[in-house]
Amino acid sequence: MLTVLAKLLKALNSEQSPNQLAMAVCLAAILGLTPLMSLHNIFVVLIALWFRVNLSILIVSYPLFALLGYLLSPVFESVGLSILQAQALVPMWESFFNTVIGRWSNFYFSGVIGSLIIAVASGVVLFPATRIAVAQYRAKWLAKFDQFKVTRMLKASKFWQLYSD
Amino acid sequence: MKIIRLWGVIAFFVLVLLVVAAWYLLAPSLIKSGIEATGTEVVGAKVEIDEVKLSLFPLGVEIKQLQAADPDSPMSNLVEVGLIKFAVDSDALMWKKIQIDELNISDIQLGTSRNSSGAIPGGRATEQLSNEIATIDLPELSQQDVKSMVEEADLLTVKRLNTLDTTQQRLNQEWKKALDSDANKARVESLEDEFKRLTERAKDNKLNLIADRKDWKKLNKAIDKERDNIKTLNNKFKQDKELLATQVKAVRNGPEDDLDAIMNNMGLGNGIDGLSDRFLGPEVTPWLRKALDAMSGLQAEPSSSEEAMVYSTDKGLRVQFKDEQLFPDVLIKKVNLSGKDQNWSLSGDGSNLGYFPWLVGQPAKLELAMSGQGSANLSLHSEWQNAQTMNTKIDSNVDQWPLKDFQLMETSDGAWMVNSGQLDSNLNGKLTLESIDLNLSLKLNQPKINSPANLSGWQETLAESLNQQSQLSIDVAVTGSLQEPQFKIRSSIENLFKDAIGKKLKQQAEKLKSKFSEEISAKVGDLGDLDQYTKNFDQWKEQLKSSDELLEKLKVKI
Numbered sequence: 098m099l100t101v102l103a104k105l106l107k108a109l110n111s112e113q114s115p116n117q118l119a120m121a122v123c124l125a126a127i128l129g130l131t132p133l134m135s136l137h138n139i140f141v142v143l144i145a146l147w148f149r150v151n152l153s154i155l156i157v158s159y160p161l162f163a164l165l166g167y168l169l170s171p172v173f174e175s176v177g178l179s180i181l182q183a184q185a186l187v188p189m190w191e192s193f194f195n196t197v198i199g200r201w202s203n204f205y206f207s208g209v210i211g212s213l214i215i216a217v218a219s220g221v222v223l224f225p226a227t228r229i230a231v232a233q234y235r236a237k238w239l240a241k242f243d244q245f246k247v248t249r250m251l252k253a254s255k256f257w258q259l260y261s262d
Numbered sequence: 263m264k265i266i267r268l269w270g271v272i273a274f275f276v277l278v279l280l281v282v283a284a285w286y287l288l289a290p291s292l293i294k295s296g297i298e299a300t301g302t303e304v305v306g307a308k309v310e311i312d313e314v315k316l317s318l319f320p321l322g323v324e325i326k327q328l329q330a331a332d333p334d335s336p337m338s339n340l341v342e343v344g345l346i347k348f349a350v351d352s353d354a355l356m357w358k359k360i361q362i363d364e365l366n367i368s369d370i371q372l373g374t375s376r377n378s379s380g381a382i383p384g385g386r387a388t389e390q391l392s393n394e395i396a397t398i399d400l401p402e403l404s405q406q407d408v409k410s411m412v413e414e415a416d417l418l419t420v421k422r423l424n425t426l427d428t429t430q431q432r433l434n435q436e437w438k439k440a441l442d443s444d445a446n447k448a449r450v451e452s453l454e455d456e457f458k459r460l461t462e463r464a465k466d467n468k469l470n471l472i473a474d475r476k477d478w479k480k481l482n483k484a485i486d487k488e489r490d491n492i493k494t495l496n497n498k499f500k501q502d503k504e505l506l507a508t509q510v511k512a513v514r515n516g517p518e519d520d521l522d523a524i525m526n527n528m529g530l531g532n533g534i535d536g537l538s539d540r541f542l543g544p545e546v547t548p549w550l551r552k553a554l555d556a557m558s559g560l561q562a563e564p565s566s567s568e569e570a571m572v573y574s575t576d577k578g579l580r581v582q583f584k585d586e587q588l589f590p591d592v593l594i595k596k597v598n599l600s601g602k603d604q605n606w607s608l609s610g611d612g613s614n615l616g617y618f619p620w621l622v623g624q625p626a627k628l629e630l631a632m633s634g635q636g637s638a639n640l641s642l643h644s645e646w647q648n649a650q651t652m653n654t655k656i657d658s659n660v661d662q663w664p665l666k667d668f669q670l671m672e673t674s675d676g677a678w679m680v681n682s683g684q685l686d687s688n689l690n691g692k693l694t695l696e697s698i699d700l701n702l703s704l705k706l707n708q709p710k711i712n713s714p715a716n717l718s719g720w721q722e723t724l725a726e727s728l729n730q731q732s733q734l735s736i737d738v739a740v741t742g743s744l745q746e747p748q749f750k751i752r753s754s755i756e757n758l759f760k761d762a763i764g765k766k767l768k769q770q771a772e773k774l775k776s777k778f779s780e781e782i783s784a785k786v787g788d789l790g791d792l793d794q795y796t797k798n799f800d801q802w803k804e805q806l807k808s809s810d811e812l813l814e815k816l817k818v819k820i
Contacts, residue, residue, distance in 0.1 A: 132577075142277070146270030174578055181581040182572075194583040200358050208578035 103251055104153040109234060113151055119227035121145070121154035123220035128155075129162020130169070130216040135209055136202045166212060177211025290314040293323065305340065307331035308380040322349040331380020332373070334669050334677070339376055343601075344369025348594075357587045362594045370601025370608055408774065412781035415524055419516025419786040426509045430795050433502050437798070440495055441805050449488065450809055456481050457816050482820055485813050492810045499806065503799050510792045517782045517789070524778055590616035599630065605664075606634025620646035636663035636684065654693040656700065660685055665706065675721065676714030678728075683709035691740070698747055700740040707733050727758040 108118060124145050128138055145155055166173070181190055193199035203209045234242075242248055294314040301309030312327035325346040332340040347366045354361035460477055463470040471478070571582045599610035610630035616622040625645040632638040638661070644654040668680040684707040691700035713725035728734070735754045742748035783789075 139278075143274050146274045146277075147267060148265055148270075149267050170578075178572070178579055178581070187583070190581075191583045195586040197356050200356075203577070205581050205583060206575075206577050206579065207581065 103254070104157050106248070106251065108151050108153045108157075109231065110239065111151075113149075115228040115231035115235075117149055117151045118154050118231050119224045120148070121151040122158050122227045123224050124150060125155045125158035126162050126219050126223055127213070127216040129159045129164075130166040130173075130219070131212040132203075132209055133163075135213075136198070137213060162216075169215070170208060170212070173211035173215060174207050175211070176215060177207030177209065180210055180214060181205065181207055286316070286318070290316050293325075297325070297328075301330060302382060305330045306333035307336055307340070307382060310380075320349050321352050321355065322347070329374075329376065329380075331376060333381070334679075335667055336379040336381035337376055339374045339380070340372070342369075342371045342374045343367055344371075354589065354593075358591075359587065359589060360592045361589065363596065365594045365597040367597065367599045368601065370599060371603050372601075372606075373603075408777040408781050411524060412778065412785055415520065417516070417520045417782065417785060418523065419513060419520055419782065419789075422509065422513045422516050423786065426506075426513055426795060429506060429509055433506065434798065437502075437802050440498075441802060446805075446809060450812055453481065453484055453488065453813070453816065456484075457819070461819075478820065482817075485817050485820070489810060489813050489817070492806055492813070495806055499799070499802060503796070506796055506799075510795055513792060514789060517779060517786065520782050521775060521778050525775070588621060590618050590621040592617045593622060597628075603634075606632055608632045610640075618649070619644065619652070620649045622646070637661050638663055650695065652693070652695045656689060656691055656693070658687075658689040660687040662686060662707075670711065673714070673721070675717060678714065678725075679712045680706065681710045681712045683707060683734075693744070696743060698740050698742055698744065700738075702736075702738040702740070704736045704738075705733055706735075709734050723761075724758055727761065728755070731758070 108121075124141050127141050131138065144150070145152065180186065190205070193202075194205055199205075204213070243252075291314070293316070294311045297314075298309050298311060308329075308331045310329050310331075311325055313325075315324040315326070316322075317324075323346075326344070328343040328346060330340045330342075332338050345366070345368050347368075348362045348364065351361040351363065456477070460470075460474050460481065463474055573580045573582060593614070593616035594612070595614065597610075597612040597615060599608065599612075601608045608630070610628070612626070612628035614622045614624045614626045615628070616626070619626060625643055627644075628640070628642040630638075630640040638659070640656075640658040642654070642656050644652065646652050663685045665680055665683045665685045670678045670680050672678065686705040686707065688703045689700065691698070693700065709728065709731065711725065711728045713721070713728070717725055731754070733754070737752045739750040740747050741750070
C-alpha cells in the first residue's frame with residue numbers, strides 16, 4: 098500500500114507534464130476495463146512504452162480500472178451487443194470481421210467491443226479531467242499536502258528513497 | 263523534451279519476443295493439459311498424454327501415447343493411442359480456423375492395462391447427476407400407508423358425487439317449476455271447464471256449435487299448446503334422465519378409477535410392464551444413457567436469418583457476422599485410423615469431418631472395420647445441404663464379438679456386469695434435424711453375468727435366470743427428434759424380470775388394491791343407494807303422462 102502511495106505521490110510531485118500523467122490514466126483505463134489478452138492492448142502497451150507516458154501512474158491505475166471493469170462487465174456486454182447489432186453498423190462490422198486483424202481483434206465479442214468503446218469514451222473525459230486535477234493539485238494542494246504527517250513519514254521511508262533514485 | 267522513448271520501443275519488442283518464446287515453450291504443455299482436462303470430463307475417467315510436440319514450419323502437432331481410462335474399470339484403458347499426428351494449415355489459421363489435411367491416428371489399442379487407477383476422485387459432475395437419476399427401487403408395496411394416501415388423494419368419486427348432487431338439485435328445481443302441480447292442475451281444469459261449458463251449450467242448441475265456433479277453435483289451440491308444452495317437457499325429461507344416469511354410472515365407476523389413478527401414481531399403472539420399462543429405460547441403462555448423451559450433443563446451431571446470430575461463449579456473447587471465408591472453423595479433410603491387438607485389428611478412414619458441418623460442402627464419411635475373433639463394421643455418412651438440412655445414415659454391425667466386463671445395467675445394489683459372452687449387434691437408421699429413425703438390435707450369446715453381491719428376493723431370482731439363458735436380446739427403436747428422442751425397448755430380459763418379480767408383485771398389488779378399495783369406500787361412503795337420485799323421474803313422468811292423457815281425451819271429443 099505504501100509502495101503504491103509512494104509511486105503515486107512521486108509521479109504527482111515530479112516535473113512531468115500533466116499530459117503524460119493524464120495519458121497514463123487513459124491507457125490504464127483501456128487496459129483495465131477491456132480484457133487484457135486482446136489485440137488492441139498490444140497497441141496500448143506499445144503506445145505506453147513508445148511515448149513518454151508515466152508508467153508508474155499506469156501501473157497504479159491499472160488494477161483499479163480492472164476491478165471496475167469486472168464490476169461493469171454486464172454493462173459492457175449490453176452496450177457491446179447494441180453496437181454490434183446496430184443495423185447501420187452491421188456492414189462495417191461485417192467488412193471488419195472479414196479482415197485478418199478483425200478476426201483476431203475479438204471485436205465481435207460484445208464484452209470486448211463494449212468495454213473498449215466505454216474505455217475510449219471514458220478516456221476522452223479522463224484526459225482533460227486528469228490534466229486539470231494534476232495542475233490544480235500542483236498549484237494549490239502540493240504545498241499543503243507536504244505538511245501532512247503521513248506525507249512526511251512517507252518521504253522519510255525507504256520506499257520514497259527507492260522511488261526517488 | 264522528446265516525446266519518443268527509444269528504450270520503450272526496444273522494451274516493447276523484447277516483450278513481444280518473450281511472449282512468443284514463452285508461448286512456443288508453453289504451448290505443448292497447454293495443449294496437453296487442455297486435452298487431458300477436456301477428455302477426462304468427457305470420458306469420466308483419466309485421460310493422459312505422454313508427450314506433445316509442436317513444430318512451427320509447417321505448423322504441426324504430434325501427440326504421443328494418449329491413454330483414456332475406462333470409467334467402469336479404472337485399472338484398464340478404454341483406448342490407448344500410440345501416435346496422433348497432424349499438420350495445421352497456417353493460411354486457415356490466419357482466419358482463426360483449424361484445417362487439417364490429414365490426421366493420422368495409429369497404434370490404437372483397446373482395453374490395455376494401466377499402472378495406476380484411472381478413476382477420478384468423486385467422478386465427473388455429470389456422472390454424479392445421472393447416477394442420482396439412475397437409482398431406482400421397486401416400490402415396497404407392503405409398507406405403503408394406504409389410509410394417508412387415500413386421505414391425501416383427490417378422489418374422482420368424491421368430485422363426481424358432488425357434481426351429481428349439484429345436477430340433481432338443479433333438475434329438482436327445474437322440474438318443480440315446470441310441473442308446478444297447482445298451476446298445472448288449474449290450467450288443465452280451466453280447459454276441462456271450458457270444454458264442459460261449450461258441450462252443454464251445444465246440447466241445448468245445436469246452432470250454438472256455429473255461434474261458439476270461435477271459442478271451440480280457441481279451446482282447440484289452447485289444448486294443442488298445452489300438449490306441445492308437455493312434448494317439450496318429455497324431450498327434456500329424456501335428456502335429463504340420460505344425464506343423471508351417466509353421472510350415476512360415473513359415480514359407480516369412481517372407486518375403480520380412483521384405484522387406477524393411485525396405482526398409476528405408484529408406478530403400477532401398467533402393472534409389471536410399466537416397471538420393466540422403467541427398469542430397462544435409458545435413464546438406468548448406461549449404454550443407452552451414453553447414446554442419449556451423444557445424441558443430445560448433436561443439436562443444430564441456430565438457423566441463419568437476416569440478423570447476425572448471437573452465440574453464448576465462455577468469453578461472453580459472440581455476434582457471428584457473415585463469414586466470407588467459406589470453410590468451417592475446424593476441418594479434418596482426411597483421417598486414417600489403425601491399430602491392433604493380440605485378438606483384433608482395426609482400420610478405418612474418414613473424410614470431410616468439420617464444424618460447422620454445413621460449411622464443409624461435401625458429405626462427411628467415416629468407415630471403421632475391426633476383425634479378430636469376431637468382426638465389426640461401422641459406416642457413417644452425413645450430409646449437410648445447409649444449416650437446416652442434415653441427413654445422416656448409420657449402418658453398423660457386429661458379429662460374434664467376444665465381450666467381457668461390460669456394464670449391462672445399474673440398480674441401487676450396484677452394477678450388473680457381463681463377464682463374458684458373444685455379441686451380435688446391428689445398428690442402422692437415419693437421422694435428420696427433424697426426426698430420428700434408428701434401430702438397434704443386440705444379442706448376447708452365452709452370457710455370464712456378474713450381479714451385485716448380497717442380492718435377495720426377486721433380484722436374486724433375476725440374476726439366476728439371466729445366467730441360465732443361452733441368449734439375451736435387446737431391441738431398441740429410437741424415434742422422435744434430437745431434442746426429444748423416444749426410446750422403445752423390447753428385451754428378453756424383460757420377460758425374466760417379469761417372471762422374477764411378477765408373482766410376488768401381483769400378490770402384493772392385489773392386497774394393496776383391496777386395501778385401497780376399503781379406504782376409498784370409507785372415504786366416499788355407501789354408493790349402493792344411488793338409485794334415489796333417479797326416483798323423482800318416475801313421479802315426474804306419471805304427472806306428465808296423466809296431463810297428456812286428459813288433454814288427448816278432450817282433443818278426441820272435440
